[in-house]
Amino acid sequence: MTSVVDERVTDEVEALVAILMDDVTIRRVGNVPTVIETVVNPSTGEDIDQQYVCVTLEVRLTPNYPDASPDIVLRNPRGLDDELLASIHSQIKNKLADCLGQPVVFELIDLIRENLTACNLPSGQCVICLFGFAEGDVFIKTQCYHHFHSHCLANHLISGKKYYQEEMDKLPNWQQVQAPPYQPCCPVCRCVVTTDVETLKSAPPPVESVNAPPFRVTPEMLAMQRKMSHLLARQIARGGVVGSGNLGPRPLTITTAADAVANNGPSQAAQEAAKPETAANDQPGNASNDCNEPGSPQRQAYRGPYRGFNRRGKPGRRGRGAVGPR
Ligand SMILES: [Zn+2]
Ligand SMILES: [Zn+2]
Incomplete structure (x- = not known):
């Protein structure tokens, strides 16, 4: 055309x-x-x-x-x-x-x-220390055009390598051999950073960090802390925080015996699974053996982002957690 x-x-x-x-x-x-x-x-x-x-x-x-x-x-x-x-x-x-x-x-x-x-000087902050770039600072521009205080990037790369080694030591030998080698990378975009850590290490710490007043907890911080802990509690209660100890929902959908019946037809396993749940439910006439009943001391309803999906990852019956009273 x-x-x-x-x-x-x-x-x-x-x-x-x-x-x-x-x-x-x-x-x-x-x-x-x-x-x-x-x-x-x-x-x-x-x-x-x-x-x-x-x-x-x-x-x-x-x-x-x-x-x-x-x-x-x-x-x-x-x-x-x-x-x-x-x-x-x-x-x-x-x-x-x-x-x-x-x-x-x-x-x-x-x-x-x-x-x-x-303004051919980076504005904004070094994302590692969160201090700005001031006169007298020694900083580095990576190949990906991100800027850090040399001192900060050195520390970041050193601890990155240490972490990699620690994780590697946990693996069996055969997995260690197959693992990709350590590659220093940019903390912002993960592009590979090729720089000499020894040279970076000799740079002084950021000027602003040296001149900053000593850290102390202010009333504003305490107020923010109270506000945030309240928010966290609310998110946990709503199932929005995955993997937070025993307080929140499990990372995987909790399926019930009733789900197993709906997906596979009745099976011995489902019946077995149902028994303790029914026992835990203190409403004798209730045949639903729904462990997600509000107020159940055993399990809380899963209300997280994956509800509606069963353990096999297929769209399944929406659990009681999705429709039950709040
Ligand atoms: Zn920095
Ligand atoms: Zn980068």
Whole structure:
């Protein structure tokens, strides 16, 4: 299928490909360009190692582009906080309004690059220590464009390796041999991190952590703690917390003898299973042997996300837990 493409668009796409080469992706439907995508970095000359921030610009061309504005998406921001992204978005909006009727992709790349160059230092926090990046901090940018204090990443990688080894020691020999080898990975996106831990280790701890006042429990924290424990109790009571000791529901659906009958027909096993349940039920005339009866001291009704599925993973009869009175 071929369609007539606006010459302004053809020229723009041609120029983008000629200049950005592999760094730009043009998606088309037939011969019509629909999406232009490129990663924008700050200007640092040839020194790629000094680029601490980046963002992927996706320009979705609307049918009447450039007489109508394209839709702009900024994806995978690295080292940029929400405030800066919002600012870039609003500048883009103004730029689109100014440039209506003419190709705008180069203008957008320039605008974003200017912003990135002006703040070519990661904003936000180091996700390991939750302190920010301050002057004097030694930090590292991973291949996946995530930033950490070198000190923090060293500790993370060292304890990751230790944990791997501990888990490995629990396995029998034949499983140890088959297990994948330890790979240091980014705590944010799990991309493999290739860096020398020994060098990272020599970095000083984050400046803000050194200057932070000593930790003490504040009344706000205590209030938050009370609020959260109340929420947790409520979630446990509702079956929303899986595997929390004996307090909550079991991770698997609790099926009853009645379920077994419904799924497989009566069997000896089901009858056997029914006996203790009936005994536990202090209503003699009740033939349902439903262990999920509210108030039963033996088991609580399972009200978790998998109710309605039986142990074999097939959709089964919805248990009493789903419809019983609350
Ligand atoms: Zn840190
Ligand atoms: Zn990462």
